[in-house]
Amino acid sequence: MVDAAKPIVTITGVSGFIGSQVCLDFLKSGEYRVRGTVRDKDNEAKIAPLRKAFGEYFDQLELANADLLNAESLTAAVAGSTYVVHTASPFFFPKDDQDVIKPAVDGTLAVMNACLAAGVKRCVVTSSFAAIACPAKEHQPDPETGFWDETIWTDPDRPEGCIGYVKSKLLAEKAAWDFQKSLPEDKKFEIVCINPCYVEGPSLIPGGFTSADIIAKYFNGTVTEVSTYRMGFVDVRDVSKMHFEGLRRPEAANKRFLAFSEWLYPKEVADALHAHFAPQGYTVVTKEAGSERNKTARANTQQARDILGIDFIPARDSCIAMAQSMIDCGVITKL
DSSP states (O other), X not given: OOOTTSOEEEEEOTTSHHHHHHHHHHHHHOSSEEEEEEXXXXXXXXXXXXXXXXXXXXXXXXXXXXXXXXXXXXXXXXXXXXXXXXXOOOOOOOSSTHHHHHHHHHHHHHHHHHHHHHTOXXXXXXXXXXXXXXXXXXXXXXXXXXXXXXXXOOOTTXXXXXXXXXXXXXXXXXXXXXXXXXSOGGGOOEEEEEEESEEESOOXXXXXXXXXXXXXXXXXXXXXXXXXXXXXXXXXXXXXXXXXXXXXXXXXXXXXXXXXXXXEOHHHHHHHHHHHHGGGTOOOOOOBSOSOOOOOOEEOOHHHHHHHOOOOOOHHHHHHHHHHHHHHTTSSOOO
């Protein structure tokens, strides 16, 4: 039975990798009436994994149709909400930059307008480390002495160039902050941005998304060597907790939070996967392409630790958990 006294939180994109975990954590808290948006709630292929993963909590979820490029649908979905968590945003690398920039920016603005219309108190937005990690070279932290943190912003016009996905995350987050800034004081609502690097960890949905593909490539024989480019990882369970705590903790208001466990070289990921899964009969590529590894400044996550209470899960554990999820759903098989 629905408790009408509980505030409604609308979570966009609950059929996605991050969105599904965020949705389940909000349902489990018992503190909110949870409404989740999907493109088509009658699409059983998308809904069945949620029903299975959520178990008894699925019946407590209200599903609503919404599309990032249909502002009216988002306004309808958010109506009556006290809070919004906006996880729905594309994560892929297109040939045409606008294929990823337009839905990211327009979708975020549509959600902002929906929040304004509904009188929402706080909106938590899934941004990305990509909105931090690509300033012009002269503004990047020193690899030996510097730190990446929430004060740094990507420069979409930097001389070094900037790919479409990175631009999309920067421009979408900027759109949210600019929207808030433009509002009169009596209309302003609070915003919190969560900025994760590569998100791994146990998945509630089957494969077919970028974070799963990153891990699957170590197994599926499509590559014979791994790169020497260092990557930042964070666990989906930590990212979800950051969204949850970002919504409910007063001191999180109007801040961005770097979601980052640790840097790993692909070889380190490969070795961890090999040690765990090779004894089970899985083939894992471990050969490194070259010997010259890039160096990258450390990440400062003190704000997430102090304000949101996050103690980050080790990145190797997250990658192993993702691989196990993909084995369980048949995406990764023995060669």
